[in-house]
Amino acid sequence: MKKVFTALLLVCLTFGYLVSSGQSEGVSSSSEPYVFYVYKDYMSIENCYEDIWYMGVQNNGNDSSMTITPDLVYPRDSTQFANDPADTYIEITYQPTNSKHWAGMYWLSGQSSDTTEKVDPKKPPEPGADVTRAKKLTFLAKGAGNAKFFIENNTGNQAAKTVPLTPDWAKYTIDIPSHWDMVCIGFGWAANYSDAKGSTLIIDLDEIRYEE
Secondary structure (H helix, E strand, O other): OOOOOOOOHHHHHHHHHHHHHOOOOOOOOOOOOOEEEEEOOOOOOOEOOOEEEEEEOOHHHOOOOEEEEEEEEOOOOOOOOOOOOOOEEEEEEEOOOOOOOEEEEEEEOOOOOOOOOOOOOOOOOOOOEEOOOOOEEEEEEEEEEEEEEEEEEOOOOEEEEEEEEOOOOEEEEEEOOOOOOEEEEEEEEEEEOOOOOOOOEEEEEEEEEEEO
């Protein structure tokens, strides 16, 4: 597996804790909506889960079948975020090498490793983000092909949604099971040859966040 980029995870987790506990100065848990970002904008201080790992059938996904660009800027004539022309989004491409190929990525919490040693996705590093206040994960996506999107808690349980991507941005929701209190894999996707329709799967992502 390969780490793509790492940012201020500790700051984000501290921020998430303070917001969820209502102890942040000037923040009232009863009046302020709870929002916890996996991705808001490239290098935003509000981004959490920024350790991105590959997975797949060949070399744990590190086989050149996937690329990720985390800092694409919306076109100036885009109406997606008319008040913020510098807003960025993620673009992922996946090109399966054969009919049995599958691959994916996941945004992992906890301490990351600079080695290529496999991390068992069923035992992700802790601590994950406290999501006792969050009811759902929402994200914007568009593209070409199908993809499974998922989150996973600290005991390896998964909640997922399979999305047939379209050329236009759409908002999707993954409900968080009521008994979860920690999410270690904050976001992930997986696809195979069939999902890519034997060609190239394109996934554009933005505004990946936990909400009440």
